[in-house]
Amino acid sequence: MSFKATKDMDIGLKYTAIGRDEVDAMPIFTTDGQLSIAPITVLQDDKHLYPSYMSGNVVRSEVLIAHPELRPVLESLNHTITDQEMAKMNYAVETEHQLPADVAHKFLVERNLI
Template sequence: EKAYGMTIPAKNVTQMDTGIIYTQVKKGSCTYGEVFTTDGRIKSMHLEVMQDDKKFFPNYNAAPVVNAKAFKKYPQIAQVIEPVTKALNNSVAQDLNAKVDVQGQDPHEVALDWMTSEGFVKQN
């Protein structure tokens, strides 16, 4: 509230599990809430993500993690992973997450299909 110069009466604030925010905003039961920008429900429910132009909320960007011993032995891992992380932006992640969370597709298949379509892996 302070960062954005807002005053919201305490009676208008409800603490909810982050997973329910999407459906409650969609239904009109609440005006807005904190969400994850890569969540597939945003597009499927036609929700609008407000811009955080004051940079109040921290970015929780996904990042690859590699075992230090493996990375030392195979430093080329970084070159393999780099194009994948560049291609996997918020919009792509939303679309892929929607396939899993909204359409019920298998997450491994969704990931493999995307990696294949982007040319990162080849299937026989």
């Protein structure tokens, strides 16, 4: 790709800049809180330029040995949060200043995970 000009800026400023037509394109994280309300189009990374940032659980083996009941609970969380849902939760924390524990608890209750 070739652009007339490029700029480095904080992620929070990127969304302001695109909203003011100061930039035409920008790299983003698909879980950015501001993305959940931004009137922009996210292009597919069909060339796989960016690595996947899917989250997962990391647990020490000795913890699972001592508490085998944790394995199915943690595995039940696999593939339960989409990028869009994570972006909305990030927005609630970053912009609406909700507590992360409250946002997570609400999500888990809505999903009948607790």
